[in-house]
Amino acid sequence: xxxxxxxxxxxxxxxxxxxxxxxxxxxxxxxxxxxxxxxxxxxxxxxxxxxxxxxxxxxxxxxxxxxxxxxxxxxxxxxxxxxxxxxxxxxxxxxxxxxxxxxxxxxxxxxxxxxxxxxxxxxxxxxxxxxxxxxxxxxxxxxxxxxxxxxxxxxxxxxxxxxxxxxxxxxxxxxxxxxxxxxxxxxxxxxxxxxxxxxxxxxxxxxxxxxxxxxxxx
Numbered sequence: 001x002x003x004x005x006x007x008x009x010x011x012x013x014x015x016x017x018x019x020x021x022x023x024x025x026x027x028x029x030x031x032x033x034x035x036x037x038x039x040x041x042x043x044x045x046x047x048x049x050x051x052x053x054x055x056x057x058x059x060x061x062x063x064x065x066x067x068x069x070x071x072x073x074x075x076x077x078x079x080x081x082x083x084x085x086x087x088x089x090x091x092x093x094x095x096x097x098x099x100x101x102x103x104x105x106x107x108x109x110x111x112x113x114x115x116x117x118x119x120x121x122x123x124x125x126x127x128x129x130x131x132x133x134x135x136x137x138x139x140x141x142x143x144x145x146x147x148x149x150x151x152x153x154x155x156x157x158x159x160x161x162x163x164x165x166x167x168x169x170x171x172x173x174x175x176x177x178x179x180x181x182x183x184x185x186x187x188x189x190x191x192x193x194x195x196x197x198x199x200x201x202x203x204x205x206x207x208x209x210x211x212x213x214x215x216x217x218x
Contacts, residue, residue, distance in 0.1 A: 004026050005186060008037075016189055044076050054077070055105045057083035084105070085106075094106060099122075105123065119154075126158050
């Protein structure tokens with residue numbers, strides 16, 4: 001499973017990319033707002049740091065303006081992936097943008113039927129929102145498993161990009177359910193490497209090493 005970072009904070013992405021397997025980035029209007037910067041500047045910087053797909057979301061709700069915004073965003077960098085809402089106009093734009101040679105990410109997916117439509121529209125990615133579905137009484141990880149089964153049965157090439165992940169268990173659960181990728185907020189990405197027994201082991205080794213009085217290379 002590939003790891004993407006869900007953030008528009010360039011320095012945070014830079015720091016994580018230095019030590020973690022960051023294979024893509026996802027952004028959205030809320031993250032751009034949080035960054036306090038212009039969307040074009042943020043996306044260009046992120047694309048220069050990350051070689052994988054960088055999702056840039058349109059804000060328009062109608063087809064014509066989606067296409068206009070997608071054209072502007074796609075010109076920012078070769079690895080821009082146009083993020084579109086799971087609506088009828090979004091699906092129409094997805095087909096056209098894909099036909100023009102650009103990657104697309106259908107976002108705000110909450111059902112297997114929506115994921116099926118995204119695949120039929122030739123989306124590169126579909127983003128099921130796991131945490132938000134769970135918040136509303138649904139089973140987000142089961143949705144991942146259902147989409148995986150449908151995609152494998154019909155041979156669809158659309159990748160399942162698990163989104164709205166809230167805790168480490170969601171990440172491993174998405175991997176077990178068959179997600180191709182997962183996009184994580186920075187704090188969750190950092191949490192994956194942590195375990196109390198790891199910390200305990202490091203402390204024990206450090207204490208024993210101090211007793212030897214040795215210095216490696218000394």
